[in-house]
Amino acid sequence: MPKKKVFIIGAGPAGLSAAYELLSRTDEFNIALMDKSDCIGGLSKTVYYSGKPRATLGGHIFRPGNERFLAFSKKFLTFQGRPAIDDLLLDKNVKTVRGGADPQREDSVMLFRDGLSRFFRKGSLWDYPPTLHLRTVETLKITEAAFMGLSFAKARIMRKTPHTLEDFYINRYGKALYGEFYKDYLEKLYGVSASEILTDYDSRKFISLPEPGRIKAKEKELLTVVPEFREDLQFEEIYYPKFGAGQLWERVAEEVEKLGGRILKGCYAEKFICENSRIKTLIYTEGGVSGSMDADYIISSAPLGEFVPAVEDYKKPESVQRTAEKLQYRNFVGVNVLMKSLEAQNITGFPTLGNIIPDSLIYVFEPEINLCRIQVYNNLSPYMLNNPQRSVSLGLEYFCGGDDGFWNLNDGEIAEFAAAELASTGLIDRRKVLEMNVERAEKALPLYTGSYADISGLKTYLSGIENLCCVGRGGRHSQLDMEGAAQSGFEAADRIINSDLQG
Numbered sequence: 001m002p003k004k005k006v007f008i009i010g011a012g013p014a015g016l017s018a019a020y021e022l023l024s025r026t027d028e029f030n031i032a033l034m035d036k037s038d039c040i041g042g043l044s045k046t047v048y049y050s051g052k053p054r055a056t057l058g059g060h061i062f063r064p065g066n067e068r069f070l071a072f073s074k075k076f077l078t079f080q081g082r083p084a085i086d087d088l089l090l091d092k093n094v095k096t097v098r099g100g101a102d103p104q105r106e107d108s109v110m111l112f113r114d115g116l117s118r119f120f121r122k123g124s125l126w127d128y129p130p131t132l133h134l135r136t137v138e139t140l141k142i143t144e145a146a147f148m149g150l151s152f153a154k155a156r157i158m159r160k161t162p163h164t165l166e167d168f169y170i171n172r173y174g175k176a177l178y179g180e181f182y183k184d185y186l187e188k189l190y191g192v193s194a195s196e197i198l199t200d201y202d203s204r205k206f207i208s209l210p211e212p213g214r215i216k217a218k219e220k221e222l223l224t225v226v227p228e229f230r231e232d233l234q235f236e237e238i239y240y241p242k243f244g245a246g247q248l249w250e251r252v253a254e255e256v257e258k259l260g261g262r263i264l265k266g267c268y269a270e271k272f273i274c275e276n277s278r279i280k281t282l283i284y285t286e287g288g289v290s291g292s293m294d295a296d297y298i299i300s301s302a303p304l305g306e307f308v309p310a311v312e313d314y315k316k317p318e319s320v321q322r323t324a325e326k327l328q329y330r331n332f333v334g335v336n337v338l339m340k341s342l343e344a345q346n347i348t349g350f351p352t353l354g355n356i357i358p359d360s361l362i363y364v365f366e367p368e369i370n371l372c373r374i375q376v377y378n379n380l381s382p383y384m385l386n387n388p389q390r391s392v393s394l395g396l397e398y399f400c401g402g403d404d405g406f407w408n409l410n411d412g413e414i415a416e417f418a419a420a421e422l423a424s425t426g427l428i429d430r431r432k433v434l435e436m437n438v439e440r441a442e443k444a445l446p447l448y449t450g451s452y453a454d455i456s457g458l459k460t461y462l463s464g465i466e467n468l469c470c471v472g473r474g475g476r477h478s479q480l481d482m483e484g485a486a487q488s489g490f491e492a493a494d495r496i497i498n499s500d501l502q503g
């Protein structure tokens with residue numbers, strides 16, 4: 001029997017997971033995976049400068065949780081069985097697995113790391129998430145702090161049904177704490193007030209919020225004395241590929257090709273022509289030349305705002321077209337800054353190479369500063385730097401609209417702006433910048449605003465196309481993280497293998 005043809009749009013986590021699952025579990029399918037970019041990994045790619053992996057587009061931290069994703073990751077990267085370079089130099093006792101890989105000698109390695117997230121506000125680094133302990137009280141004045149404590153307690157007792165993202169945060173932290181710390185941060189991230197964002201917000205996605213259990217533990221700390229940062233630091237166990245998140249996806253792509261899948265880079269899926277409630281033909285452009293292919297199945301991780309208008313000859317109500325055209329997104333701008341050293345002092349007592357701050361992620365809660373988050377790659381993987389003892393690689397995350405002045409600046413202007421902002425925090429000295437690089441991604445953050453309230457009509461329309469499965473962040477219009485995107489790819493493969501989709 002001839003193999004069925006599956007076309008997968010997008011070589012990000014969702015598309016690659018679907019491709020690998022289909023190819024590794026059966027030999028019934030002929031798979032072609034296309035990506036309009038010439039990279040592997042989508043938003044989770046590793047970024048190379050001078051041929052060396054130095055950053056990813058955002059944090060892309062791996063947290064234990066989803067067993068299927070963990071088992072999947074282990075097929076491509078082996079957990080560390082020996083200490084990494086920083087552990088060796090600092091003589092640290094680290095978690096390793098018996099029979100694991102030696103990161104000093106092997107490359108396909110998943111490292112165990114001590115993840116630390118803090119937030120920057122009023123010139124200092126604070127425990128993330130913000131809660132009320134002595135340091136907060138000292139800075140806020142006792143009356144403000146007492147007010148926050150009361151508002152926090154009130155929110156815990158009198159929870160209201162959350163309709164907006166603002167309700168969701170107020171339920172967790174109380175109105176006063178929300179107003180002091182989160183309100184402005186969320187607005188710079190999403191571009192609108194959290195009160196305008198519908199609640200389809202999943203607390204595990206995108207910006208990690210503490211679980212309720214952790215909040216309870218923190219409640220006990222209200223007004224307790226915290227003399228030193230060190231005891232109070234909340235490290236979490238995270239894992240991270242030796243060469244950044246994208247290394248996992250590059251390994252998956254290699255295996256997909258070994259199993260016979262084709263990966264077409266620089267190939268844009270332009271139109272989906274239907275016949276009898278099925279996508280029959282895919283029109284694509286590659287190197288400026290158009291082509292077409294007939295498909296049995298389509299798995300698409302393209303943003304719905306682009307995908308739906310590209311579907312032809314399958315009766316599209318005007319309301320569905322309108323909803324798709326009015327879906328809203330935020331673009332992403334990442335600035336990688338290579339520094340000689342940082343001005344921020346490591347006063348935590350936690351040992352690091354070059355004694356830099358031990359943070360992996362820093363949330364910037366300073367309202368006048370546009371920057372949202374900072375990654376410190378040295379602490380995620382020291383192998384992402386040529387010399388982790390004498391240089392620091394920072395990833396700066398900005399979000400903006402496509403018509404914002406910021407997005408329309410050229411890369412040099414963006415880099416200058418970012419360096420100036422970062423220097424204004426006191427975390428760096430501008431004169432110690434060695435190199436800066438700018439990355440951009442359109443439609444990186446699907447928003448739950450605009451026509452999102454009508455998305456169910458659009459999803460019902462798409463579910464009528466018998467051989468289509470929409471996956472991932474773009475295909476689900478959801479702020480999925482890497483695991484969630486991969487999970488949606490697994491589910492698409494399950495549906496095709498179980499003949500739950502009509503091929």
Ligand SMILES: Cc1cc2nc3c(=O)[nH]c(=O)nc-3n(C[C@H](O)[C@H](O)[C@H](O)COP(=O)(O)OP(=O)(O)OC[C@H]3O[C@@H](n4cnc5c(N)ncnc54)[C@H](O)[C@@H]3O)c2cc1C
Nearest residue numbers: 010012013014036042043058060061269472473481482485
């Ligand atoms: C700044 C930032 C920080 C993040 N931090 C984390 C984190 O710490 N942890 C975490 O788990 N997740 C994080 N995420 C989320 C993570 O990046 C995404 O969940 C994941 O990459 C989504 O995978 P995907 O395959 O659904 O989509 P994407 O990664 O967006 O991949 C989709 C691919 O489809 C291609 N494509 C789209 N349309 C077409 C078309 N018509 N034709 C051909 N190709 C097309 C695109 O080029 C892209 O490569 C972060 C995201 C951002 C933006």
